[in-house]
Amino acid sequence: MTSLTIPAGMPQYDDVPRFDVAAVRADFPILDREVNGHPLVYLDSANTSHKPRQVLDVLRGHYERHNANVSRSVHTLGTEATEAYEGARAKIAAFVNAPSVDEVVFTKNSTEAINLVAYAFSNASLRADADPRFRLGPGDEIVISEMEHHSNIVPWQLLCERTGATLRWFPVTEHGRLDESGLDDLVTERTKLVSLVHMSNILGTVNATSRITQRVREVGALLLLDCSQSVPHLPMDVVDYDVDFIVFTGHKMCGPTGVGVLWGRSELLAAMPPVLGGGSMIETVSMARSTFAAPPARFEAGTPPIAEAVALGAAVDYLTGIGMRAIQWHEKELTAYALDALATVPGLRIFGPATPVGRGGTISFALGDVHPHDVGQVLDSLGVQVRVGHHCAKPVCTRFGVPAMTRASFYLYTTTEEIDALVAGLEQVRKVFE
Structure with missing residues (x-):
């Protein structure tokens, strides 16, 4: 049992799960x-x-026993490191009920994950043959809210500056809730993306997204949820929430710093152009041109946060166990x-x-x-x-x-x-x- 005394007025259920x-x-x-x-x-x-010690032990153990680069070696340490890294990806996919393990992209934090999506839009907007869902120009709109963390404001401001698109936002009520009274006028056929915080890092508000999601689907836009404050604290099911992207970060969920996650629908990740170029994200390279790997490798250029990802997998194990x-x-x-x-x-x-x-x-x-x-x-x-x-x-x-x-x-x-x-x-x- 917990040490809590349930406050007056709070429901008291016998079937509520408890831990010590x-x-x-x-x-x-x-x-x-x-x-x-x-x-x-x-x-x-x-x-x-x-x-927790369970995460610290895995982080230390990886460096002490399995330290090597991933996806580029046939020796034993390289194989062990790759298996641990991809094993962590599988754990995280299961944690958020992702339909495919390849929908999990490792980043360094939520901020980088949001920027990855923003720059994918930016790069797609430069190409006439890009998927139209990711092409932006004058007349197109992105919708956020007044309660966002700066990491879910600034990338979209910069994207709008680069493309000529317009940034709009939901206001916040005096009680700290999203004001959805103007939903139909705010999210329209001009909207290409709605990007909202799931749980506010400053107000604590958990945003109910069902009405917004329904409207997003009606107008054919995409939906991103910043789950930095929600994935560590409550069950997350990306299928049930009917979102297109979510982002979250390891250091807020008992994991190490330096690792985060972008989850995206498979077909959307496949349609997105790369953002960072370099090793591991390519299919072929010649001096004239390059072709690119399928997701998630397409978005994980260079040496990734290997030990951090493995330790994040251990954090997922720990949270799931509780x-x-x-x-x-x-x-x-x-x-x-x-x-x-x-x-x-x-x-x-x-x-x-x-x-x-x-x-x-x-x-x-x-x-x-x-x-x-x-x-x-x-x-x-x-x-x-x-x-x-x-x-x-x-x-x-x-x-x-x-x-x-x-x-x-x-x-x-x-x-x-x-x-x-x-x-x-x-x-x-x-x-x-x-």
């Missing part, structure tokens, strides 16, 4: 340390998650507990949904007139680690009229005691600045 949070915490060596003489309270998992539905429910209970607890802090303003319905374990807030940097410094002096700033989502801060926010974010190893420590720390902040 204390046993999970024992898998994470970093959680044993102190910060400034206090036990570490890590509430910054939306920024990067910690790594159960994504159990992790999702654990965080839902934590979020309900935290929303109630933070409501007791005088002068505290929460941004985003006020209930745990349709939101994840990420809560951003302001504490009166105290600057978030000051909040973060006082909390750090007490061992409580939160993130402060605009969280690479500056348009959201502008939308709510603040220069920055303080953000606490939870994961499978977070406890209610840590949320209590946050609330106690905020009381100390109030005393310092009152």
Whole structure:
């Protein structure tokens, strides 16, 4: 059983999957340390998650026993490295229910994955024989939202500048939800791509996509979901969500930094031109011209993040062993507990949904007139680690009229005691600045 006390008003189901949070915490060596003489309270998992021993052991073991390059050697180490690398691809494909393992492209992070799609559009737009779904020009439109991370804004701004296409966006309501009231006017026959965050990294909002997906299909556009904050925290099924692309990143899901994933439908990846040229992504090369490998190799030029991908496969094993539905429910209970607890802090303003319905374990807030940097410094002096700033989502801060926010974010190893420590720390902040 978890150590959670289910808050009043939360449904209590006997069939909800549970796990032992204390046993999970024992898998994470970093959680044993102190910060400034206090036990570490890590509430910054939306920024990067910690790594369990099971992942660290695989990463170290790969370098110690199987280190070699992939897909280009016939010797034993090269074969072992290739099998481990492609084995990780298969694990990740199964994790998101991809119909084919070849639909999983390794990148260095979500940002690179989004840019890969954007530059594929850009390259296709230069060729008259390119698939028309990827050709952009004046009159075409790309639709995003006001709650996006910068990595799902800037690539599309640059793409529109290169092609003459127009960028449009869904606004955000006062409650931190997507405003879909203008859906039919926003997503039209001119729309070539809709690219949305699945779970906001700053508001915690989990966007329901069914109406948008239906409209995207009606107008013949493509749909990309930025799942950086959702794949680590809840079950993902790309078939059920009826999307064309998703992106996510290893370091937010108990894996290492330096590896991410682009999943795309097979026939779309096959229609996309390459973005990076070099080794491993070719079919043939002559001095006059080159032809290119089928996906996913077409999009993995050069030496890939081999050990990182293998360790990400181990992270998938770890999360699957605990159960994504159990992790999702654990965080839902934590979020309900935290929303109630933070409501007791005088002068505290929460941004985003006020209930745990349709939101994840990420809560951003302001504490009166105290600057978030000051909040973060006082909390750090007490061992409580939160993130402060605009969280690479500056348009959201502008939308709510603040220069920055303080953000606490939870994961499978977070406890209610840590949320209590946050609330106690905020009381100390109030005393310092009152």
